Amino acid sequence: MKLHEYQAKNLYAKYNIPIPKGRIATSASEARRLCEELGGKVVVKAQVLVSGRGKAGGVRLVKTPEEAEEVTTSILSMKIKDLPVRKVLVDEAISISKEIYLGITNDRAAQKPVLIACGAGGVDIEEVAQKTPGKIAKMEVDSLLGLRDYQIRDIELSIDLPRQFWRPFGEIIYALWKVYTDCDATMAEINPLVITADNHLVALDAKIVLDENALFRHPDLADLRDIDGEDWAETQGRKFGVSFVKMEGDIGCMVNGAGLAMATMDIISHFGGKPANFLDIGGGASSEKVASAIRLILADRNVKAILINVFGGITRCDEVAEGIVRACRDVASDVPMVVRLVGTNEDKARQILSGASLVYADSLVEGAKKAIDMVRKEDK
Amino acid sequence: MSILATNKVRLLVQGITGNEGLFHTQQMMAYNTNVVAGVSPGKGGDWVLDGKVPVFDTVKNAVEVTGANASVIFVPARYTADAIFEAVDGGMELVVCITEGVPVLDMMRVKEYLKGKTTRLIGPNCPGILTPGEVKIGIIPGNISLPGNIGVISRSGTLTYEVLYSLYKEKRGVSTCVGIGGDPVKGMNFVDVLELFEADAKTDAVVMIGEIGGNDEEMAAEFISRQMTKPVAAFIAGISAPPGKRMGHAGAIVEGRSGSAESKIEKLKSNGVKLADYPEQIATLI
Numbered sequence: 001m002k003l004h005e006y007q008a009k010n011l012y013a014k015y016n017i018p019i020p021k022g023r024i025a026t027s028a029s030e031a032r033r034l035c036e037e038l039g040g041k042v043v044v045k046a047q048v049l050v051s052g053r054g055k056a057g058g059v060r061l062v063k064t065p066e067e068a069e070e071v072t073t074s075i076l077s078m079k080i081k082d083l084p085v086r087k088v089l090v091d092e093a094i095s096i097s098k099e100i101y102l103g104i105t106n107d108r109a110a111q112k113p114v115l116i117a118c119g120a121g122g123v124d125i126e127e128v129a130q131k132t133p134g135k136i137a138k139m140e141v142d143s144l145l146g147l148r149d150y151q152i153r154d155i156e157l158s159i160d161l162p163r164q165f166w167r168p169f170g171e172i173i174y175a176l177w178k179v180y181t182d183c184d185a186t187m188a189e190i191n192p193l194v195i196t197a198d199n200h201l202v203a204l205d206a207k208i209v210l211d212e213n214a215l216f217r218h219p220d221l222a223d224l225r226d227i228d229g230e231d232w233a234e235t236q237g238r239k240f241g242v243s244f245v246k247m248e249g250d251i252g253c254m255v256n257g258a259g260l261a262m263a264t265m266d267i268i269s270h271f272g273g274k275p276a277n278f279l280d281i282g283g284g285a286s287s288e289k290v291a292s293a294i295r296l297i298l299a300d301r302n303v304k305a306i307l308i309n310v311f312g313g314i315t316r317c318d319e320v321a322e323g324i325v326r327a328c329r330d331v332a333s334d335v336p337m338v339v340r341l342v343g344t345n346e347d348k349a350r351q352i353l354s355g356a357s358l359v360y361a362d363s364l365v366e367g368a369k370k371a372i373d374m375v376r377k378e379d380k
Numbered sequence: 381m382s383i384l385a386t387n388k389v390r391l392l393v394q395g396i397t398g399n400e401g402l403f404h405t406q407q408m409m410a411y412n413t414n415v416v417a418g419v420s421p422g423k424g425g426d427w428v429l430d431g432k433v434p435v436f437d438t439v440k441n442a443v444e445v446t447g448a449n450a451s452v453i454f455v456p457a458r459y460t461a462d463a464i465f466e467a468v469d470g471g472m473e474l475v476v477c478i479t480e481g482v483p484v485l486d487m488m489r490v491k492e493y494l495k496g497k498t499t500r501l502i503g504p505n506c507p508g509i510l511t512p513g514e515v516k517i518g519i520i521p522g523n524i525s526l527p528g529n530i531g532v533i534s535r536s537g538t539l540t541y542e543v544l545y546s547l548y549k550e551k552r553g554v555s556t557c558v559g560i561g562g563d564p565v566k567g568m569n570f571v572d573v574l575e576l577f578e579a580d581a582k583t584d585a586v587v588m589i590g591e592i593g594g595n596d597e598e599m600a601a602e603f604i605s606r607q608m609t610k611p612v613a614a615f616i617a618g619i620s621a622p623p624g625k626r627m628g629h630a631g632a633i634v635e636g637r638s639g640s641a642e643s644k645i646e647k648l649k650s651n652g653v654k655l656a657d658y659p660e661q662i663a664t665l666i
Contacts, residue, residue: 105630106484108564108594111491116633129633136633143488184485187630214483216458247622259536259591262617267658269620278621311538313521342545343521365660
């Protein structure tokens, strides 16, 4: 689960990581008032749950309350990578003498948390990492031992941090480690962490992604979820307990299991079709869930055929069949369906579906080809 | 010989009184797997499945009484890390964790704890192990596979069944099928299992099923070209998947360009692995 910058900053502040003075605004007049309050130059920052807002024009430095109002009006009308901006953070402007990158994430290859730091922080950090990997300091951390003081010193030395900042910087690294472990984050980042003109350290930006699987330990953090700020499909998927990603094609897919769902999309593409979505109903799905999933697919007007591919193990084919029947009854739709059901209670499922106007397939290849043919007939 | 699981296993089921645990214990026993005990805190002293399997409160207790040497875990995600620690401390040689949704920080702690220990962990979020005709530890349907000489390793669940079924339809038999699970931090990975298949006298070829994310497949490709004499065929799912909307830079800095289906396919091909365009094609490649 992603948090907004302002939410992450509030969280960091609780761990004594210094952040700029600032508040959230949902209207231009509010932003204007905040600018007056903060007395002078401010930065207006779009709050969206995706990277790259700076380069999209969603972060602007303004000098007067009038300008703050104007800029906020324009930012609040923006879409950044398809996500509408509904809030801005108005932060006091800070004069910067140096930008540092600091982040902690899970390193899959090492199977450990890894601390990353770089003396050349800022928006181009990925380019720095690619072109001059030597400038990036990485430190794997033993999750049973925790981050040790000597590791912090190692990092400070390897990014050539002047000694006068070792102590405050060390405190910030340690605080970030605490945030990461206390909150079950999969990523916690400060980019940039700046040294100000008057030699203080301040976290100018904050990004944090929490482990969805650990939210049961953090009801307070789970409450921070911004449903308006997420992708529509993501919200719908969570509502029905399925995993759903919308794509550009015209063949809707419903599959059990993420790997098989991807393979189903791949096979459609392989034979020249275009999948309209990724949809995994998970293991042991009920007929109700299946019906919701089909409705979700049909909400996409581009869909001209649906391919249902279920390999029953924990999932029972008869439950899936009941769901298909229910969805067909509820939604008046003439979108044709190809169904391939194998495994647990397969025969029962065929019986349930015997009255429905469906096309059967015995294999995944056959199912994909039939769905593609249907779309081609539609197109003619 | 087959790898990891043979009919000599004395299996313990952690979380045996839950719905899933009970149902799959029944299925495993129907496949002639030697289930000797169950663990369910607070239910010690009970017997389940018509009095066939005794239930204990703790792993320690179950081991003392029954001599269990392997465990399969069905407990809810919030208790899973503890269940794995308990199994390791109970001296299990093999732990297969089926549970999905285990917090990644818990798994990173488990991985540190396993260092220097002899316990082998499969999973979490995996379908387990099937040695066709002999033994089943986990939830892989038993009726879609024949005994034979092909080793199967997979990061996926139902996609594994799809591949097993396509081998079955071509009457190609399997020595052992190992579902290692799709979580970012897990027990044994592709390389660990490939090593066992390479050394297994009963396995003549290996099928590997991977998917996008992480660099396990890339590491496997290197291992295959360096150390494997047996042929390997693979399918990688996700070539048509849209790129994820990433947040922050840390992931990109750590993983660089690896992780995409293209990167994995290219790396495997250049190291002599035959790649299938779709799952059903695999049977024709080995």
